[in-house]
Amino acid sequence: MIQSLQEGGNVFKNSKGQAVTQRINQTDVKPTLAWLEELLPGLDLQSNTLGSTGIKDTSGDLDIAVDANTVTKEQLEARLKQWAASHGFKPEDYVKKSGTAVHFLTPIIGNPANGYVQTDFMLLKNVAWSKFVLGAMPPDSKYKGRERNVLMNSIAKSMGYKLNQIAGIADRNTNEIITDDPDQVAKMLLNKTATRQDLASVENILQALSTDSKRESKLADFRQHMEREGLPFMESTDLPPVTGYTEVNFLARLRDRIVNQGMQVIVEAEVQGGRAKGIEHLEDYVFRNGSAGIKKATDIVKHTASDTAKTTTVKWDGKPALIFGRDANGTFILTDVSGFGAKGYNGLFTSPRQVRQHLAARDADAAALGKPATRVQDLAPIYDRLWGMLDAAVPKNYQGFVQGDLLYMSTPPLEAGNYVFQPNEIPYRIPAASDIGQRIGASEVGIAMHTKYAEPGAAKEPIGNVKFKTVPGLLLLEPVYAKENVRPNRELTQQLRTVYSSQGAAIDQLFNPAELRALQITDLPRLCIDYINSRVGTGFDNMLADFGPWLQQRVTPKKFRNIVEYLQSPRSNLAGMAAAFTAWGLLHDIKMDVLQQLDLQHPGQEGWVMATPAGMAKAVNRLAGGFTSANRQRNNPETVANS
Numbered sequence: 062m063i064q065s066l067q068e069g070g071n072v073f074k075n076s077k078g079q080a081v082t083q084r085i086n087q088t089d090v091k092p093t094l095a096w097l098e099e100l101l102p103g104l105d106l107q108s109n110t111l112g113s114t115g116i117k118d119t120s121g122d123l124d125i126a127v128d129a130n131t132v133t134k135e136q137l138e139a140r141l142k143q144w145a146a147s148h149g150f151k152p153e154d155y156v157k158k159s160g161t162a163v164h165f166l167t168p169i170i171g172n173p174a175n176g177y178v179q180t181d182f183m184l185l186k187n188v189a190w191s192k193f194v195l196g197a198m199p200p201d202s203k204y205k206g207r208e209r210n211v212l213m214n215s216i217a218k219s220m221g222y223k224l225n226q227i228a229g230i231a232d233r234n235t236n237e238i239i240t241d242d243p244d245q246v247a248k249m250l251l252n253k254t255a256t257r258q259d260l261a262s263v264e265n266i267l268q269a270l271s272t273d274s275k276r277e278s279k280l281a282d283f284r285q286h287m288e289r290e291g292l293p294f295m296e297s298t299d300l301p302p303v304t305g306y307t308e309v310n311f312l313a314r315l316r317d318r319i320v321n322q323g324m325q326v327i328v329e330a331e332v333q334g335g336r337a338k339g340i341e342h343l344e345d346y347v348f349r350n351g352s353a354g355i356k357k358a359t360d361i362v363k364h365t366a367s368d369t370a371k372t373t374t375v376k377w378d379g380k381p382a383l384i385f386g387r388d389a390n391g392t393f394i395l396t397d398v399s400g401f402g403a404k405g406y407n408g409l410f411t412s413p414r415q416v417r418q419h420l421a422a423r424d425a426d427a428a429a430l431g432k433p434a435t436r437v438q439d440l441a442p443i444y445d446r447l448w449g450m451l452d453a454a455v456p457k458n459y460q461g462f463v464q465g466d467l468l469y470m471s472t473p474p475l476e477a478g479n480y481v482f483q484p485n486e487i488p489y490r491i492p493a494a495s496d497i498g499q500r501i502g503a504s505e506v507g508i509a510m511h512t513k514y515a516e517p518g519a520a521k522e523p524i525g526n527v528k529f530k531t532v533p534g535l536l537l538l539e540p541v542y543a544k545e546n547v548r549p550n551r552e553l554t555q556q557l558r559t560v561y562s563s564q565g566a567a568i569d570q571l572f573n574p575a576e577l578r579a580l581q582i583t584d585l586p587r588l589c590i591d592y593i594n595s596r597v598g599t600g601f602d603n604m605l606a607d608f609g610p611w612l613q614q615r616v617t618p619k620k621f622r623n624i625v626e627y628l629q630s631p632r633s634n635l636a637g638m639a640a641a642f643t644a645w646g647l648l649h650d651i652k653m654d655v656l657q658q659l660d661l662q663h664p665g666q667e668g669w670v671m672a673t674p675a676g677m678a679k680a681v682n683r684l685a686g687g688f689t690s691a692n693r694q695r696n697n698p699e700t701v702a703n704s
Contacts, residue, residue, distance in 0.1 A: 071578075072157050072164045072179055082166065084579045085123065085178040089169050090115040093123065096171035097180065100144055104132065109188060112206065113197040118630075121579050122179040123167065126192055129184040137163050137182055161185070187228055190241040193257065194226045203566040204263040208287075212266055215282035216250045219275065250279075340376075340670055343678035344648035347641055348586045351572045352565030355644050357676050359557065362549050362651060364673035373659065375541040376668045376679055377509035379466025380485040381440070384514075385451050386462030393452045394462070395444060401462070401517055409517065416444045446470065450506060454529045454537060462514045463527055465537065468507040475502075479665060482507075490665040497541060497663070504536035511540060523672075543669070547658040549651055557647040564640035571637030580623045588615065588624075589641075649683075656680045 071080040094106045111124040142152035155166040163182045169175035185191040214224040223233045229241030243257035251269040259269040270276045346354030385395040400408025410416045424434035473482035479490040480501045491498045513522050529537050577583045628634050659669045668681030
């Protein structure tokens with residue numbers, strides 16, 4: 062397995078799970094290593110740093126190679142614990158082990174007043190070789206060391222060799238090490254004139270292979286790796302220089318960058334915070350998963366287009382969500398989602414009386430807290446009415462449970478040839494002449510079915526072909542599938558592919574969890590989504606230019622400064638931010654085009670769910686007048702009125 066250093070591992074945490082270490086400034090690295098050398102006489106630490114330790118302006122931790130031929134892990138651990146004990150500290154709080162590493166909670170420059178950094182002593186048999194393999198990438202490389210090593214191993218495999226990260230290049234059949242000299246390795250893998258510098262980065266390796274007749278076979282495994290990981294494989298990744306950004310103007314400049322490159326920024330989201338409610342919106346995957354999210358969303362669209370009729374169903378949004386069925390004894394059970402998975406009480410109700418008792422208890426708790434207590438009034442009549450109908454609909458020999466959303470409790474009224482009902486946030490208008498419309502007109506109670514469970518606690522399954530009994534007045538609506546394949550907009554799709562291939566690495570760097578964590582801005586992706594939410598109903602002009610003032614009102618001055626600093630350096634973070642919003646806008650436009658095609662096949666509902674081998678996503682109109690806008694107005698009328 063090809064691995065790489067993982068900086069900022071946060072091995073040391075307090076009782077609340079918070080890291081007790083911090084990033085170390087470049088200027089403090091050497092003095093701290095010098096202090097460690099005094100503590101550990103005989104070890105050369107300053108000459109054996111790994112990865113980007115001491116190279117970047119700050120480092121998440123200190124990665125140090127230690128010659129395992131001169132000291133054992135146990136000896137190193139004992140020395141460090143002795144120091145901790147001699148200073149009145151608990152050794153177990155300062156020294157930990159994992160794999161071939163010893164981790165030390167290190168006072169910066171030997172002084173706890175400066176704070177602590179995590180030092181990872183990596184005990185290695187061949188320090189020189191491991192330093193080469195685990196070395197830092199050049200500052201201008203758009204790839205990480207892991208990708209460089211995967212590429213080297215891809216080349217080696219095609220030639221009958223394999224990369225051994227702790228020993229050298231080995232024969233793939235015998236495991237015998239052939240050489241651990243990086244210059245010789247370069248000549249073996251690339252060409253007779255190559256040196257270790259030609260293996261310094263992915264870009265250097267690709268350049269060295271540019272005229273190699275066996276280039277494609279050497280790249281085969283690497284291409285598969287990049288595809289599997291959802292990472293962009295860029296033959297050329299140079300970004301145009303970006304200069305002159307200051308805290309005052311960087312957002313406005315970034316807006317201009319987007320405008321000048323023809324990038325579209327039309328963004329709106331329903332997600333509250335960093336997690337999606339239920340099925341993910343197609344376009345939000347870019348903020349959830351970076352470039353891998355772009356690829357996932359693209360693959361979902363691709364699968365949807367190739368077999369729409371089997372992947373895409375109408376998305377119903379009813380209320381409440383009901384779960385009903387029979388247990389192993391054949392007893393009928395009706396409950397809601399909370400009751401079905403309840404841990405503190407038995408929510409598998411076997412009679413309407415049990416439901417009323419539970420609702421009354423919830424009302425009593427709410428009243429004691431001064432909150433509305435209307436559960437019995439609002440919900441008990443629903444369960445009373447549904448109990449007999451659903452019990453009769455589920456065959457006596459059926460074992461398992463199904464889930465659906467209540468759409469209406471009386472036949473919806475006809476308005477201009479449509480059956481109109483509003484189970485939750487927005488009204489549905491289903492043409493009366495359609496197949497579904499005719500079934501709605503012949504019913505009094507409608508429930509949209511979508512999921513089944515083998516038993517409480519079991520995994521969700523598609524509803525499949527559950528056969529219910531016919532009950533007068535009851536419509537158990539199975540999933541409604543699209544009829545014809547959709548055709549995604551080719552121009553938009555090509556634009557998105559270009560963003561993915563040219564700027565995917567910049568997006569991933571922007572949302573790198575370790576980097577965000579180091580600057581205490583791990584919620585940057587969520588803040589982007591929250592900001593977008595705040596613009597619902599107010600228009601989407603000058604989105605990035607207005608991001609700064611919004612941030613200043615939303616976050617602390619320290620966090621605002623950290624975000625500004627992060628977007629200024631490295632330069633590619635600016636490109637990453639622009640590209641992330643651009644990808645979002647393109648995915649949104651692709652989705653809206655697909656949504657319009659689907660609505661022509663079956664008009665009047667909230668949206669559609671695409672369930673494909675690549676994953677699931679929902680296609681819902683989130684712009685002004687669409688589902689999200691209506692939802693926001695219904696739930697936050699004052700916010701919208703004052704915006």
